[in-house]
Amino acid sequence: MECRPGCGACCTAPSISSPLPGLPHGKPAGMPCPHLDAALRCQLFGRPERPAVCASLQPHADMCGGDRAHALRWLARLEHATAPT
Incomplete structure (x- = not known):
């Protein structure tokens, strides 16, 4: 797939715990x-600075769904379910 x-949900919803340029x-x-x-x-796509995660x-298809809003909700639920307690 x-x-x-025009989505970028996977670059917005999840946290990234590893360093990346500027963060x-x-x-x-x-x-x-x-x-x-x-x-x-993503301006880091294909570059070595891009975090492994x-x-x-x-x-x-399950994650991305039919639109950006679906992807943001799906990834936010995954983020919540996998957050450290």
């Missing part, structure tokens, strides 16, 4: 990654 143009302590859930461009595309998250 290809990423949906040495990662990013909190719900915060858009500062490496998203105006079209919501980002590269490992692959688009899937």
Whole structure:
């Protein structure tokens, strides 16, 4: 499955605990990654600076659904379910 143009949900909803350029302590859930461009595309895609967790998250019909709102909700539930207690 290809990423949906204009989505960027996977770069917004999840937290990132590993360092990335400009965010040495990662990013909190719900915060858009500062490496998203105006079209919501990752500017680190394919570059070595891209965190491994980002590269490992692959688009899937269940996650992406029919629109960005679905993907944001799905990923927010996953973030909540996997958050440390």
